[in-house]
Amino acid sequence: MCCAGIKARDLMISLFGKNEPEPTLLERLKKSVSKTKAALSETVDTIFLGERKIDPSILKDLETALLSADLGVKPTREILDAVREKMDRNALSDAAQLKREIKSHIIRILNAPVRPDVAAASGIATSQNGGGTRVIFIVGVNGAGKTTSIGKLANRLRQEGRSVVLCAADTFRAAAVEQLEIWAQRNGIEVIKQKSGADPAAVVYDAMAAAKARAADVVIVDTAGRLHTKSNLMAELEKMKRTAAKVIPGAPHDVLLVLDATTGQNGLAQAREFTSTVAVTGIILTKLDGTAKGGIVVAISRELGLPIRFVGTGEQINDMVPFDAETYANSLFD
Numbered sequence: 001m002c003c004a005g006i007k008a009r010d011l012m013i014s015l016f017g018k019n020e021p022e023p024t025l026l027e028r029l030k031k032s033v034s035k036t037k038a039a040l041s042e043t044v045d046t047i048f049l050g051e052r053k054i055d056p057s058i059l060k061d062l063e064t065a066l067l068s069a070d071l072g073v074k075p076t077r078e079i080l081d082a083v084r085e086k087m088d089r090n091a092l093s094d095a096a097q098l099k100r101e102i103k104s105h106i107i108r109i110l111n112a113p114v115r116p117d118v119a120a121a122s123g124i125a126t127s128q129n130g131g132g133t134r135v136i137f138i139v140g141v142n143g144a145g146k147t148t149s150i151g152k153l154a155n156r157l158r159q160e161g162r163s164v165v166l167c168a169a170d171t172f173r174a175a176a177v178e179q180l181e182i183w184a185q186r187n188g189i190e191v192i193k194q195k196s197g198a199d200p201a202a203v204v205y206d207a208m209a210a211a212k213a214r215a216a217d218v219v220i221v222d223t224a225g226r227l228h229t230k231s232n233l234m235a236e237l238e239k240m241k242r243t244a245a246k247v248i249p250g251a252p253h254d255v256l257l258v259l260d261a262t263t264g265q266n267g268l269a270q271a272r273e274f275t276s277t278v279a280v281t282g283i284i285l286t287k288l289d290g291t292a293k294g295g296i297v298v299a300i301s302r303e304l305g306l307p308i309r310f311v312g313t314g315e316q317i318n319d320m321v322p323f324d325a326e327t328y329a330n331s332l333f334d
Ligand SMILES: Nc1nc2c(ncn2[C@@H]2O[C@H](COP(=O)(O)OP(=O)(O)OP(=O)(O)O)[C@@H](O)[C@H]2O)c(=O)[nH]1
Pocket: 140, 141, 142, 143, 144, 145, 146, 147, 148, 149, 170, 173, 176, 223, 224, 225, 226, 258, 285, 286, 287, 288, 289, 290, 311, 312, 313, 314, 315, 319
C-alpha cells in the first residue's frame, strides 16, 4: 500500500516535476545576470579593497567596470559624472553608497520615457486585449532567438488564458516551419503555414484570416532573420505588415525586435539601424543568461528609446521574464 503510494508520487513528480515553488522574477534574473554582476558589482567591491578612499582615482576603475559590463559609452559617462559630482560634495563615503548611486542612475535610464511614437502603441505585456485579435510581428537578425521567443511568449499568453495562433512566415530558412511547429505543439496551439519558399505575405494573409475566423486573442508572426541592409527583405517585411493590416485593421499592433544580448555593442549598432527602418514597438532581449555583458540592457534603453518588454533567460519554454527596471537593477546590486 505504502509502496504504491510512493510509486504514484514518483510518477506525479516525473510527470509534473517536484512541487517546489516557482523561482521569483528576481531569482530568475539574478541567476541570468550573475556574470554581469561579477563584472560590475563585485568589481566595485574590489575597487575598495585595502581601505581605498573614495577619490577621483577610483573613477578610472569604475569606468572600466561599467564599460566591460557593456553599459555603453553614454550611460557610463553619465554615471561617472553623477558619481564625480557626489564625490565633490563628499556625499559618497563607501562602496555601498557608490553602488546605490550607480543603481539609482541605471533605474533612471531604464525608466526614461520611451519614444513618443512608441509610447502610443499598446504594450503586449500590459494590454488587456479589449478590441479583437492583436497581431505581433517578431523581427530581427538571423539566430537572435525569434522563434524560441515566440514559443515562450505563446506560453505566457496561454497561461494568462489567451488564445494564440502562430504564423510561420519564415518560409526562407530550411526547417524554420518545423521548428515553429514544435513550439506550437508544446503550447497545444495552431500554426498557420504554407510550404517552404512560399510568399511570406501569403502566409500572413492566411494566418490573419484564420485568427479572425477563430476570434483568436493574439496571432504571433515568425519572420525570417534579416539585416536592415537587405532592402528586398525589408520591403518584404513591409508587404507582410500591409497584408496583415488589410485583414485586421491596425495590425501589426506590436513589432518586437529580438536582440541577442551576447552580441553586445555590435548588436546594438545593428538594432539602431534596424529601428530606423522598421517601426519597432519593443525589444525582446535574449540570451541574457551566461553573458557578462548584461549591462547592454542599459545601453539599449538609452540608445534606442524603446521599452525592453521581455528578457530571455535560457532555452526552455519558461525561460523568459517580463522586464522591469527595479528588478533588473536589484538583481545586479543586491
Ligand atoms: N541561452 C539561451 N539561448 C537562447 C535564448 N533564446 C534563444 N536561444 C537559442 O538561440 C538559438 C537560436 O534561436 P532561434 O529561436 O532559432 O533564433 P531565430 O532568431 O529564430 O533564428 P533564425 O530563424 O535562424 O533567424 C537556439 O539554439 C535557441 O535555443 C535565451 O534566452 N537563452
